[in-house]
Structure formats: C-alpha cells, structure tokens
Amino acid sequence: MQAAWKVWIQHEGEKIFGQGPRDLLLKIESLGSINSAAKAMGMSYSKAIKLIASTEKAMGITLLERSIGGTEGGGSKLTSEARDLVDRYNRYEEASREAVEAIYQSIF
Amino acid sequence: MQAAWKVWIQHEGEKIFGQGPRDLLLKIESLGSINSAAKAMGMSYSKAIKLIASTEKAMGITLLERSIGGTEGGGSKLTSEARDLVDRYNRYEEASREAVEAIYQSIF
DNA sequence: CCCCGTTGTTTTTCTCCTTGTATAACGATG
C-alpha cells in the first residue's frame, strides 16, 4: 500500500498538459517524427496528432517544427518552447512526487 | 492556467482508494443509503456498489454496515474503519494540495 | 400476507473513444 499521485496543468477546467503529452514529446525528440514516436508508444498516429494539436491550441504555443516531404519523408522537432515546457513539467512532477510521498508517510 | 493534481492510494499498481470512493462514502454517510447516494452523485447504483466492493476487497476492511429490508427498506452506515480512512485521506489530500500548488507557483 | 425501498447480481443495451483505413499534399533525391 503506497502513495500515488498525478499532476498536470489545466485551464478553465480542461486538462491541457500532463504525462501523456510530455512522454510523447520526449519520444518525438528522440525519434524525430510523430509517426515513429506514436508507434513506439503503442499509440495510434491519429491520437498522437490530436494530442499535439489540442495542446498547442490550449497553451497557445507551437510545440513542433514540422517538415513534410524530402528524402526521409519529413519529420518533427521540438521548439524551444516545447523543451522549456517539458523541462518545467519534469521539475514540477518530481518535486510533487517527493512532497506527496512524504505527506503520505506522515499520515498513513 | 493553474496547477492540478490528484492523489490516491494504490497497492501493487492497482488504485484502491481515491476521491471517488471518498465522495461516495461521505454521501452515504449523509443520506443513509448507497442507492440515494449514487443518485445524488449522478452515478449508477451498479457502479457505486462495485466501487465499494472492490475497495473493501483491496483494502481488506469493511466499509459499510448494510441492512436489507425493514420499513424503510434498509440502508447503509459507515464503519469506524471507513470514517478513519476518509479522515486520513482528507488530510492527505489537503496537505498535498498545498504542497503541489506551492511547487507549481515556484516553477511556472 | 402484502407492501415498500433497500442490497445485490446478472444481462442487455448503448455510447464514447480509439483504432484503422483511405486519401492527399509535400519535397529532397536519384
């Protein structure tokens, strides 16, 4: 029996960024395309692209630099805003984990 | 844009207690029956009863004293173990809320 | 002995979400 927690960012009651988008962005960064990242995560391309699009719209920032066509077909890279967001979220998540676990231990 | 969080208790990867069961238990305490509590929460009776049953099984404690039949048809009351669990969870949740919001403010 | 509103189980139905598929545009390379 142990503590469990989840943190995300919301706006007007709508979840706009959390673990899912974060993991997807990291995979895109390492693999170079939305398509391969979605496959690697066992997620359909449709879902991946909708996730990215809705996040971009909700946060009002561009997360990816897309390129279509070319020898390799194209690909996507994270913008600096996306990297900053991922970084902040990671720190937010990690600090919360430590805090929540400590609180749990003190109560249960 | 604001912090959002959720805490629960899990065991072997399975979520065994969280906001949902806590809210349901509180409603049962105030209304006196699983049925009326489920209705008040816009939840189906089937879901409510499964939620209670799975929580009792996972935690190994009895949450409700059920009575079937009688003039009023019966009803359910919380056991002292259930009240203790709800109380601990409330403190766990509230302390976590404060901690997580503070962390969010310091990072974003 | 019947009525009532519970608890509890089971089965059916439905709805939402996800996946899958088809289609199109793109552009560097050979």
Add this chain to the structure above:
DNA sequence: CATCGTTATACAAGGAGAAAAACAACGGGG
C-alpha cells in the same frame, strides 16, 4: 519525374466501459 515516408484530415469500424433494466431476497409494519 517517379519514389518514399512523412504530416494531415476524414470517415468507417470496432471495443471497452458505463448505464439501464430486470430480477431476487430481505424484513419491519400495516
């Protein structure tokens, strides 16, 4: 100019989960 693997959109198909419904058992009171 044909090829290739992307991005991107639209729509059909499928499945998982929840709700709904049906049914039985219970027991105090009229």
